[in-house]
Amino acid sequence: MTAPPKQSVLSVADVSVRFGGLTAVSGASFDLNAGEICALIGPNGAGKSTLFNAITGFARTASGRVFFGASDITGKRPDAIARLGVRRTFQNGGVLKKLSALENILTGLHCETERRIIGNILRLPSAVAEERSSIARAEEVLHDLGIAHLRNVKAEDLSSGQQRLVEIGRTLAQHSRLILLDEPAVGLSATDRANLGALLKRLAAGGVAILLVEHVLELVMAVSDRIVVLNHGQMIASGTPEAVRNDPVVLEAYLGNK
Amino acid sequence: MSDISSPSRRAGMWAHASNDIPRVVLVLTIVGVALGPLGLNEYWRFVASMMLIYTLVTLGFNILLGYLGQLAFANVAFFGVGAYAATIAMNGGLNFIPGILVGWIGGGIAGFLVGIPALRIRNYQLAIVTLATGELLRWLYIHGGSITQGSSGLEVPAMKLAGYQITTEIGKYWVFLVFTVLCLTVTRNLLRSSVGRAIVAVRESESVSLGLGMHAAGFRILAFVWSGALVGVAGGMYACLLGRITPESFGLTQLLVHFSMVMVGGLGSFVGSIFGALLLTAIPETLRNFPGLEEIVFSLLLIIVLRFVPEGIGGFLGGRISGLRDRFFGGKS
Amino acid sequence: MFAQLVASGLVQGSIYAVIALGMTVLFRSTGVVHFGYGAFFMAGAFAVYVFSQVIGLAFVLAFLAAVAVLVLLGMACERMLVRPIAHGPHVAVAMMTVAMSYLLTGVARFFWGQEVLRMPPIIDVPPIFIGSIVLTAQDLLIIGGCMALVVAFFLFFARTKLGKLMQAASQVPRGAALVGINVPGFHMAMWGVVAGIAAVAGTLVAPVTMLYPDMGAHLLIKAFAAMTFGGFGNLGGAVLGGLIIGLAEQLAGFYISTALIDIFAYLVIIVVLIVLPNGILGKKEATRV
Numbered sequence: 001m002t003a004p005p006k007q008s009v010l011s012v013a014d015v016s017v018r019f020g021g022l023t024a025v026s027g028a029s030f031d032l033n034a035g036e037i038c039a040l041i042g043p044n045g046a047g048k049s050t051l052f053n054a055i056t057g058f059a060r061t062a063s064g065r066v067f068f069g070a071s072d073i074t075g076k077r078p079d080a081i082a083r084l085g086v087r088r089t090f091q092n093g094g095v096l097k098k099l100s101a102l103e104n105i106l107t108g109l110h111c112e113t114e115r116r117i118i119g120n121i122l123r124l125p126s127a128v129a130e131e132r133s134s135i136a137r138a139e140e141v142l143h144d145l146g147i148a149h150l151r152n153v154k155a156e157d158l159s160s161g162q163q164r165l166v167e168i169g170r171t172l173a174q175h176s177r178l179i180l181l182d183e184p185a186v187g188l189s190a191t192d193r194a195n196l197g198a199l200l201k202r203l204a205a206g207g208v209a210i211l212l213v214e215h216v217l218e219l220v221m222a223v224s225d226r227i228v229v230l231n232h233g234q235m236i237a238s239g240t241p242e243a244v245r246n247d248p249v250v251l252e253a254y255l256g257n258k
Numbered sequence: 259m260s261d262i263s264s265p266s267r268r269a270g271m272w273a274h275a276s277n278d279i280p281r282v283v284l285v286l287t288i289v290g291v292a293l294g295p296l297g298l299n300e301y302w303r304f305v306a307s308m309m310l311i312y313t314l315v316t317l318g319f320n321i322l323l324g325y326l327g328q329l330a331f332a333n334v335a336f337f338g339v340g341a342y343a344a345t346i347a348m349n350g351g352l353n354f355i356p357g358i359l360v361g362w363i364g365g366g367i368a369g370f371l372v373g374i375p376a377l378r379i380r381n382y383q384l385a386i387v388t389l390a391t392g393e394l395l396r397w398l399y400i401h402g403g404s405i406t407q408g409s410s411g412l413e414v415p416a417m418k419l420a421g422y423q424i425t426t427e428i429g430k431y432w433v434f435l436v437f438t439v440l441c442l443t444v445t446r447n448l449l450r451s452s453v454g455r456a457i458v459a460v461r462e463s464e465s466v467s468l469g470l471g472m473h474a475a476g477f478r479i480l481a482f483v484w485s486g487a488l489v490g491v492a493g494g495m496y497a498c499l500l501g502r503i504t505p506e507s508f509g510l511t512q513l514l515v516h517f518s519m520v521m522v523g524g525l526g527s528f529v530g531s532i533f534g535a536l537l538l539t540a541i542p543e544t545l546r547n548f549p550g551l552e553e554i555v556f557s558l559l560l561i562i563v564l565r566f567v568p569e570g571i572g573g574f575l576g577g578r579i580s581g582l583r584d585r586f587f588g589g590k591s
Numbered sequence: 592m593f594a595q596l597v598a599s600g601l602v603q604g605s606i607y608a609v610i611a612l613g614m615t616v617l618f619r620s621t622g623v624v625h626f627g628y629g630a631f632f633m634a635g636a637f638a639v640y641v642f643s644q645v646i647g648l649a650f651v652l653a654f655l656a657a658v659a660v661l662v663l664l665g666m667a668c669e670r671m672l673v674r675p676i677a678h679g680p681h682v683a684v685a686m687m688t689v690a691m692s693y694l695l696t697g698v699a700r701f702f703w704g705q706e707v708l709r710m711p712p713i714i715d716v717p718p719i720f721i722g723s724i725v726l727t728a729q730d731l732l733i734i735g736g737c738m739a740l741v742v743a744f745f746l747f748f749a750r751t752k753l754g755k756l757m758q759a760a761s762q763v764p765r766g767a768a769l770v771g772i773n774v775p776g777f778h779m780a781m782w783g784v785v786a787g788i789a790a791v792a793g794t795l796v797a798p799v800t801m802l803y804p805d806m807g808a809h810l811l812i813k814a815f816a817a818m819t820f821g822g823f824g825n826l827g828g829a830v831l832g833g834l835i836i837g838l839a840e841q842l843a844g845f846y847i848s849t850a851l852i853d854i855f856a857y858l859v860i861i862v863v864l865i866v867l868p869n870g871i872l873g874k875k876e877a878t879r880v
Binding site for chain 3: 327375378381382385386387390397401510514517551553557560561564565
Binding site for chain 2: 090131
């Protein structure tokens, strides 16, 4: 049997999130297939990051379900969801500041090395080999991102753009099937943005599904296969970049809020 | 000082860290550490053993204070539990090795028990709970009836190992040295592995660690258990070295000594922990002949370190030798 | 017997209440948890002893001198030890207060560690009988003095303009600068004020207990228990917690086991923090670490 051409990786079905009396996200629904890049856009406070948190287990859903592939991940703990192979970045920067760039990428490989306490403390050949291959993989990631020279620099000594890249690299290390990037282009130069766009395209071509929250519309329009627009927690539009760009409701939400 | 900007000099620090130090130096150090005390008198041999003990104590404390970044002041509690558990076991007829293992397990269990509330309680409140735990345990030693023999304390039987009785200071030193090196190696390996990175990640940001699939609570508990077990081993050795343990040995002054060693060595610095322990143990016992002098000297050291060199010795050495350098001060809190 | 226990419990409890109050005031106004506050109390008691028994000043003068010394000590600690590292992690400041505690205790032990120091009562009148309760004049002085301090602080924070301003400022650290408070000066003043409170408490207690260097460390844990019990950072809670701990300690000591008096506070801390981390009056107070 051949794999179906469009394999659903993430399915968000009628998800609502409430904080106290406030509804932050209400009835969001969309699907993301392998190899697709979907952008989540909307004005500040539209609920984009909240939806991210709901998908990755950091916020409780009030109703609705989230599926990762075939498994229902609604209400699971964030670390359990991450162990299934969902990786994310954080809006305010989730780079571990006191670790070097390389070490940061290595933490992205944590799930592959987690249950090896005995092997590690005795430095069994298997553990040493594993650490070597982790380092090799991490170096490869740094190389792909064009920051191999920053390998041993403490993350807090990196520029904010470099920190973003390291954080993105961390999500890539483990060949995840689904990556959620929260404002990855913040602090990046125009060149870096272009590089980032190319990288995302390359990843998607390799079958990774990418969900993106981003304010830099130029990047969004360039890379996305589909765009979901949120406003006040409601999904007001969803479609190809072309369709969304010309949607009057979207224009109104954006222009009306300016 | 900082060679951060020249990455090549520290290439491969994870996999080949020991290659940073030339082999010759390593061998000479080992020989020196093993045979050096032969040239010392009995008193300094005793001090050398004490240095080994405090090395483990400091490293254990540093795992919580530095690597996990928690103000957990239960170190003396672990130390006391290890000492009492090992002594009681050896009084029950166990040899040194199983006795030390009892101290190890006892310390680990104490670490676990303190670690559970530490999942919910942080910062100042954790500091207060752990201080209270230490004092509570001291009260238990005093009121423990025939088990702990109250304020007069417990006599520790002579060390028995593989059919021999070890009574000389140098004999004790060599036995302790083997155990210390074993514990240090194993702990170094752990802290340099993915586990050590995970503990630091949990300290830096719980959400990020969860997002990476780390079982944050599990690593917190692991750090507490590991810390307790290391310090428990040290407690067992301490009992054997002194030949008698009393509740007085596990009070607030002991805590000051441990705390100063960690801070002088540098938070989150493995090598710093060793240097901190060596230096401050070498501050001679004569201080103890003047009541209060020990507290004055150690607290002044602590103040100087906090005020002028918050990274401790590890701050000077860290970049060159240890993979996990100081990661505590200098960042946002 | 019960009434007598309640009376002694209140005497003890009011001491705990004042120390807990001093720590809470400092915490609320500067965000620092003062692990050396018990040692300040000890230093206050020793200062009164030195001024009245060693130097031979009249009691009132000795008392004033002790308060003055402690206020200066508190301000000096803030200026020389805390302020230089205040911009760093708050954990470092907490550690610094731990170091202060040991330094003061060490100094006291160095000079007076070997002998037992006794202070004569402040006023020498026969005990007072109220029904079946016996109270010494010193007991009454302690309760009265402590309650006066508590009331003074409440009035200060609730009624005076400066007090209200301070409370407002303590909520938002930058707010203090915005409303025109000289923040470093304000912090130094608060360190002085709470050190002064410690001196008053030390003076009141000195004639009852003998003086010993570790008296502060023991009291510190009780004060922490009181603060924890009443909800960390809550002024009223700290006072109430202190009184309750004093009472409960006496009752538990008599009806269960005298050995419990020593560890009652520790048990309270451990149980309360694990079961009710925000105390009995608790609503969530953010700590600054």
